[in-house]
Amino acid sequence: QLWLRYDPVEEEALRADYISQIQNFNVPGEGATFDLIREELGLGLEKMLLSEIAESQTEEASLLVVLSDHTRVSRSDISKETLSSLGEEGYLIRSNEQNQILLTANTPLGLYYGTFHFLRRLQTRQSINDLDIVSVPKVETRMLNHWDNLDRTSERGYAGFAIWDWHRLPDYLDPIYAEYARANASLGINATVPINVNSNALILTPMYLEKVKALADVFRPYGIKMYLTARFSAPVQIGGLKTADPLDPAVANWWKEKVDEIYEYVPDFGGFLVKANSEGQPGPHDYGRNHADGANMMAKALAPHGGKVIWRAFVYSEENPEDRHKQANDQFVPLDGQFEDNVLIQVKNGAIDFQPREPFHPLFGAMNKTNLAMEFQITQEYLGQATQLVFMGPYYKECLDSDTGIKNKNSLVSDVIDGSAYQQKHTLMAGVANIGTDRNWTGHLFGQSNWYAFGRLAWDPDISAQQIADEWVKMTFGADKKVEETIKSIMMESREAAVNYMTPLGLHHLMATGHHYGPGPWVSNLGRPEWNPVYYHRADKEGIGFDRTESGSNAIGQYNKSVAKRFSSLKTCPEKYLLWFHHVSWDYQMQSGNILWDELALRYQQGVNQVRDFKSQWATLEGKVDDGRFEHVRMLLNIQEKEAIWWKDSSLLYFQTFSERAFPDGIEKPK
Numbered sequence: 001q002l003w004l005r006y007d008p009v010e011e012e013a014l015r016a017d018y019i020s021q022i023q024n025f026n027v028p029g030e031g032a033t034f035d036l037i038r039e040e041l042g043l044g045l046e047k048m049l050l051s052e053i054a055e056s057q058t059e060e061a062s063l064l065v066v067l068s069d070h071t072r073v074s075r076s077d078i079s080k081e082t083l084s085s086l087g088e089e090g091y092l093i094r095s096n097e098q099n100q101i102l103l104t105a106n107t108p109l110g111l112y113y114g115t116f117h118f119l120r121r122l123q124t125r126q127s128i129n130d131l132d133i134v135s136v137p138k139v140e141t142r143m144l145n146h147w148d149n150l151d152r153t154s155e156r157g158y159a160g161f162a163i164w165d166w167h168r169l170p171d172y173l174d175p176i177y178a179e180y181a182r183a184n185a186s187l188g189i190n191a192t193v194p195i196n197v198n199s200n201a202l203i204l205t206p207m208y209l210e211k212v213k214a215l216a217d218v219f220r221p222y223g224i225k226m227y228l229t230a231r232f233s234a235p236v237q238i239g240g241l242k243t244a245d246p247l248d249p250a251v252a253n254w255w256k257e258k259v260d261e262i263y264e265y266v267p268d269f270g271g272f273l274v275k276a277n278s279e280g281q282p283g284p285h286d287y288g289r290n291h292a293d294g295a296n297m298m299a300k301a302l303a304p305h306g307g308k309v310i311w312r313a314f315v316y317s318e319e320n321p322e323d324r325h326k327q328a329n330d331q332f333v334p335l336d337g338q339f340e341d342n343v344l345i346q347v348k349n350g351a352i353d354f355q356p357r358e359p360f361h362p363l364f365g366a367m368n369k370t371n372l373a374m375e376f377q378i379t380q381e382y383l384g385q386a387t388q389l390v391f392m393g394p395y396y397k398e399c400l401d402s403d404t405g406i407k408n409k410n411s412l413v414s415d416v417i418d419g420s421a422y423q424q425k426h427t428l429m430a431g432v433a434n435i436g437t438d439r440n441w442t443g444h445l446f447g448q449s450n451w452y453a454f455g456r457l458a459w460d461p462d463i464s465a466q467q468i469a470d471e472w473v474k475m476t477f478g479a480d481k482k483v484e485e486t487i488k489s490i491m492m493e494s495r496e497a498a499v500n501y502m503t504p505l506g507l508h509h510l511m512a513t514g515h516h517y518g519p520g521p522w523v524s525n526l527g528r529p530e531w532n533p534v535y536y537h538r539a540d541k542e543g544i545g546f547d548r549t550e551s552g553s554n555a556i557g558q559y560n561k562s563v564a565k566r567f568s569s570l571k572t573c574p575e576k577y578l579l580w581f582h583h584v585s586w587d588y589q590m591q592s593g594n595i596l597w598d599e600l601a602l603r604y605q606q607g608v609n610q611v612r613d614f615k616s617q618w619a620t621l622e623g624k625v626d627d628g629r630f631e632h633v634r635m636l637l638n639i640q641e642k643e644a645i646w647w648k649d650s651s652l653l654y655f656q657t658f659s660e661r662a663f664p665d666g667i668e669k670p671k
């Protein structure tokens, strides 16, 4: 049920107040999305208010949900400008003089989104008096990326298998597809890519396109657009061509025909997501061409249909092993201004790879003539996967709220993403999904909060992590104050705890090889330098950390001046990024007064202590949270504690072989 449980409003006075204001509802309108609206309102209101709220046929109903061309709206004092500012997906909810709640939008989808907003107010037990709400998404495409393979395994999924049952599609439509679409729509997510970026060209063949069409048909009423990953070498693999060179006219023509064919199956197809020349995937470099050559060739095939190319900036290869951090900027900045209008460059939040903590990616703020998009990871590849409780709200916000240092009053990463920093033609936020066949969708119950947080931030990157936690907890666990406060306090601290016990003070990529679960900072024997954790921490007798200043790789030079200046100096570099940017001596004096070695050790210990604290906080909820969920989280927190200790002990014992210093007071002796 996710966050759509619609638990009854227990406080009687409040429930009575809601009922007195919503005696009935009227949703005039025909079509699949209107049916969904009526269904959702009927279900949500009845469950929360414990009484059936009648559907009325009159426009006098106490809750009226109508398109903006309805006479009730045109006769109201809502201005034309306000209505047009709602665009295709925004909505307005207002209490009018007749004591009626009016929900309006320019499209059925806008009404559907508004319906979820209205229900959320009840779910979070807020007042519905004097409503005056206008909400318009700040980001155009709000998308999930599933790294799911056609055989239902998932590249980085930890919640069972992929929900897409390709074998039984197109004829068998598992109800989970509609449930998935509804949950996404409740957050405003409007696009999905059901297959892995490490793509299989088969998805573009007729056999699979029929299945894709079946899914797209299920998603359509929920406002979810279908995109596919496109393997760059597909013209060779499934097209019988000798080359996939983007400048070869036969190749361009193959893509054009393929795109035309896809639109026959899915007339509102969104476009392609492409991983090229990264981690062994094929791409334009294989033919001596650049990313713009590759992306534009596909973009031209899609443009006549209104489709887009989402080209990923997560590129790294053996071409430049000096500092993987620099590769994306080196390859993309020179191409700024060369991409077609319907190309978006999808950039991970940081320059390495979804680490527990990364400074924002230097591409944000370095390309102002290109549509730049955000890629966050919802699945916790490097954050304890589906075993550990880590609420990602503060993580996403840390990146979105970072100042890129461009000379502009809208200079935050979120301003780049929502298009207010530069006049981007298209905007996009993507999240790598954590969804699978597990009964609770996400493996760890709290993984649901990360799906939720992503969706809410894609709609509005300016909402606070605190607000998101607040909403999610109320919607998921009910409105008991003690339960709410306890869970929120665990959530809000959880990411910091994980950073402490895994990679404090700017350390990164120290996870065990391949699966990325648990510690492996000592690994040094892998084929390519940048696959080895030792490449990232660079510990030696003198100190630890990656020198990315001018005396080192100078990756810092890729940031705008003011940012580069702040990161460069040991005095001004935030300590949370210290070892990301600097190689620092073991007895360097930290702000706390501790030397670096002691501080590092204490952070690891603090991470363990925080998890213990989560455990004892959770224990106080026994009997207040249903047994199933209580036990699930209790057992997982036990594992998390064990693993926090595992991280601390093994990392400290390993780093001690370099520091050759004793542990400070307060460190539990590693076993």
Ligand code: GCW
Pocket: 147, 155, 156, 197, 198, 275, 279, 314, 353, 354, 381
């Ligand atoms: O995070 C790394 C993962 C790969 C992934 C790659 C990418 C899809 O370890 O599994 O491949 O990033 O983002 O392309």
